[in-house]
Amino acid sequence: MLAYILQRIIRVIPQLLLISILAFIIIQLPPGDIVTRQIERLQASGVTVSEAQAQALIRQYGMDRPMYQRYLLWISKIITKFDFGYSYTFEKPVAQVIMERMGYTFAIALFAHIFTWTVAIPIGIYVAVKQYSITDYIVTLVTFVGLAVPAFFLAMIIMYIALTRFGIRTGGLFSQEYMVLPWSWGKFVDLLKHMWLPIILLGTGGVAGTIRTMRAMMLDELRKQYVTVARAKGLSEFSVIVRYPARLAINPILSSVMWLLPPAVSSWRSSSTCKRPARRYTLRCGIRICIWPARIF
Amino acid sequence: MTKQTNTHSASQIQAQPPLLEVKALKKYFPIQRGFFKRVVGHVKAVDGVDFYVNEGETMGLVGESGCGKTTTGRCILKAIAPSSGEIWFQDPNLGRIDVSTLEHEQLIHVRRNMRMIFQDPYASLNPRMTLLEIVGAPLRAMNLASGKELEDRVAEMLRRVGLRPEYMRRYPHAFSGGQRQRIGLARALAPQPKFLVCDEPVSALDVSVQAQILNLLQELQEEMGLTYLFVAHDLSVVAHISERVAVMYVGKMVEMATTHELFMTPKHPYTEALMSAIPRPDPTPRDKRILLTGEVANPAKPPSGCYFHPRCTYVKDICKTEEPAFDEISPGHFVKCHRAAELNLSGVMNLA
């Protein structure tokens, strides 16, 4: 078992390297770099930057070196010192920014999935068992429409309702007063109060799809002989369904949790951008967040 | 032709070389693990098999599932490449030739004379081709006919297997299992081969259809002078159609003899157990029955000595350590058992 785990880990290494290279290239793609930005900023504030000063800055940030060297520098810092560079947006080391957010991102993604599952799996099982019933038709229709509605629109509707009906503004994860305070029970409750909306926002998007998948897989399982066998044993219909096919049908959905995380990260980003629709700068903020490393040097 | 095939005896075998002679055939499938596909072991699907098939006869190859009979059949045509061994085939044009060494052109040439029919009449026909395309495929691919001639030959072939030539433009979905097996037979026979590997051709069919296909196989054999290697697990069917029968157990040949001899006086304890197990449509109670204990050995980890020894009622110490040879104990009767000479085993009639 240990050997197996080790083997899996070794297998992942080249993939991680490939991802880092891709990430680096993508980071480098957008026009403009941190040095030009710095110079622009300085000039905007009235400071004139001489050619020599600019050259010094370029050297300082390593912009004069070829791309592969910059990559090696970047990646070696990450590996040896866990140093991702410095974010000018947040004015903190990037590693710190990532660590701060990672927990919440994962928590939200996980809770969002739990939300999706608790809603979708029972419905999926129910409609599969009652195939061709009125409920099945209605749910099928609703899921079809659900699949067709863009996720951001769904999020907008929920936010709109939250705002107009319940007066809830979807800002950050904490109220102003708790933002800077250390962890306490009050802060935790505050977090929960703010977290349920993004969880529902994110979770709703997956409901329709999960119902469809669950229904299809259940129908497959229900056709198998062991279901008849279970019935022939005299088990009640409920146990026949819950103990046998449902168990098998849920498995792939639950085991796909890891595959759902990356999209969750990106969709969280998208829903957080439209959470404050009046303030479009958040969007630009979002772009900036994901391209910080470009300006690390 | 029939008369001649029936009178093949051991003495004549020496005079006339067999149409097919398989020597020490092995097929090991590697068991791979991990990222680098490291080979951790082998499934010895076919583990040193020797037999021969005489021209014009039907040779039955029996054994339980997983004993390697299908793999043996496929190796003979080099449909899967054997791991080692020789497959000598008496090709009408190329002469006596070892199929296992052939490549490309020559292989295609030999496969004109050695053909195969499959077990599953549904999976073995391309559902997207008409009968003309399916039956005509070997003729076209082997450059034997084209255009009108190809069509005529397909029509003729369909007629021979009992299908109407008008069906030529139809697709397989229009046909039942039995009819599809006829189509498969037509495809196999289209290039007018000498030798046919029949891989469980009737086991997927209903009883009444099974009889139709078995009869058709016999008719065609007489008309076209065909030789069959008939791979099956149903002993009654094999007994009915074959002149000689070979029995396989865990990748090895354990006994080979004429049908009558094998069924009446088996010399291997496994053959005896098989005979005893055949369910027979006769309600007369049988008093003696040999029930095997345990399970068929795992071909990835076979037991020592004789592979059958853990289940054998006549086991002796030597069986556990030494692998017996596949010896000819009487003319044309080969057995792989240390005690073949001394044991007096029961055949089908004695058991009844």
Added chain:
Amino acid sequence: MSDQVLAEIKNLHTYFYLAEGVVRAVDGVDLTIKAGRTLGIVGESGCGKSITALSLMQLVPSPGKIEEGEITYYQTIHQTESASTSNVIEITKLKPNSREMRAIRGNQISMVFQEPMAAMLPVRTVGAQIMEAIMLHQQVNKVEARERAIDILARAKLPNADRIVDTYPFQLSGGMRQRALSCNPDILIADEPTTALDVTTEAQILDLMRELQREYNMAIMYITHNLGVIAEMAQEVAVMYMGKVVEQTDVASIFRNPLHPYTQALLRSIPQLDDVMARAGQKKRLETIKGMVPDPYSVLPGCSFHPRCPQFMEGVCNEVEPAVIEVEPGHIVRCHLYASRSTKARAN
């Protein structure tokens, strides 16, 4: 006391309503199941033999429905060791998922299926799957249920039953799985339980079933297409063709004195070892039944076998549906050939 009737099927019709038409899978079947006896049901694929069995347990898959007919189950209730009373249950009147029906299923009537692999859930241990049924029908706790599961496995002659109880189905071979499924109900329905197995394993399973039957005096309804297995297992045989029982009698009569042309043809179309051996190498052709089993949607006028029957009588067989005729006591046949020989013709 082995002739005690346990269940009676009368005039059973089970239809499947599909978009393409109605499949009359079971179309008027009468059968009697007796304690300690094996009733063999033979027929080719699609003749309705499996659906008859599923009907008996009210397990007909959707869109199938029991359209007509009665299934009476004479339930034995063991009050004390010696005394027992009988309770008549009309199975067709019970709801498929009712408590009463479920109490019978798996307990008094149980079923063994063809595919030993498909019948067991891969993710649960063999023991857990057996214990489930035990705990459902008997008032025992988990430890006792486990004991009984081991006992069942041991009686099924599985070596190391106490170890096998904790294995997963994929760790067992087909034959072992098939054993693990057997238990001791009043009626055991065996739907081609050995078709997927090799002959030597088949022989083991058949032997085991006979032994269990002797021990518990259970009734077996054995469904197969293999006439050889029928000869070994059954005392009574019913031959089915297109949803109907065309001939029914004791096992000796079916093989020695088959009356229905379909039964006769079926028997002649299988290779018989004795016959092969007697010919000593002389080749012979089998007799065949012309044509093939008709489309399941078709409703043929008269006798459903008439298009393939060698003794077809124009104007009779293709027009009048043959009645059930008792040619000799206990030997019934559905064929016009015997219309005059009936001891007592029953109107259908």
Added chain:
Amino acid sequence: MSKKTLQKKQLGRKTRRQIPEGQEEEFYRAGQWQLVWWKFRRHKLAQMAMVVLGILYFIAIFAEFASPHDPLRRYKQYLSFPPTAIHIRDAQGRFHTPFIYGMKMGRDPVTFRPTYEENTSIIYPIGLFVRGDPYKLWGLIPSDIHLFGVGGGDEVMPLFLMGTDTIGRDVLSRIFYGARISLSVGLIGIAISFVLGLLLGGISGFFGGVVDEIIQRVIEVITTLPTIPLFMALAAALPREWPQLRIYFATTLILSILGWTGLARTVRGRLLSMREEDFVLAAKLDGESEAAIIARYMIPGFLSYIIVSLTGSLPGMILGETSLSFLGIGLNPPTISWGVMLQDAQDIMNVAHYPWILWPVPVVVLAVLMFNFLGDGLRDAADPYVS
């Protein structure tokens, strides 16, 4: 095994039952595509979807002709104008062909936002093939005939069936023009994905070994990358000075670069399973060359699956364009697409006051829904040889 065969057999019979009486020979001679079509025809919903999509694509192709206005023309006096009501009965109770009333404009004394009221004394009948804003069909054929509208010059009340946006452009016309981009992004993107997926999946499944291993790992990497940040970075990398058309192509290209992995996996899986099929082995024994086996036996076998998987991914592409453009990282004005139109809806106050600017949403939903129905119907019909 024999149970499986039995099921197959029954399915074969089932398919056979679908034939109309008296056309059996035609059925027996029907090839794959004929059978697919017959099976598809039984899917009423999918057929309806096909008709709706046909109309949508017709509109997209002839957007200039189909839309009543120039999508870029600003009606300064009709900013955020609500959808015009169509009447067939006038104030006096007389029936007419469909018409609209003239409008009286006022101003709300509190909010200072314009208010509109119908002036029932003026009637503008809606006509077909009326003259309106001049255009060049596909940039080539000059004309000023529109499929419908009120016609006439500037003095008449323009027809705004879905209202106007905040700067006075006709929403309906913009939806029609937007269809051109929004519905074709998918098609072009899919075409590129198709080539990539087929090629790489084919290589992976056919050659196996190390190549397969590498391609599979790359697919894993691509699926691991979070799409939106990746897209944002890629989109930001596009030079700003590029013309809109080139940006548009680049966008579809990026969408398809991210979208080929699923297809590649499908192709690989089908190829691998097909290599094991008996009929492929039979073809090998028939003397067919590798190329012939691929072309005549394997590709026809999974082509239907590919088409199904393509129809399945079209909605994703359309949704992708809409979402990305909505977020401002896809297409941008002056390009007209459904997503670009929805950028107005980023301000929730806009939505609250002028809900008709959300019209692109139901249209997107309709298009995606229809593609899903079509995909469902095709999936059921795709392999006529199994259930």
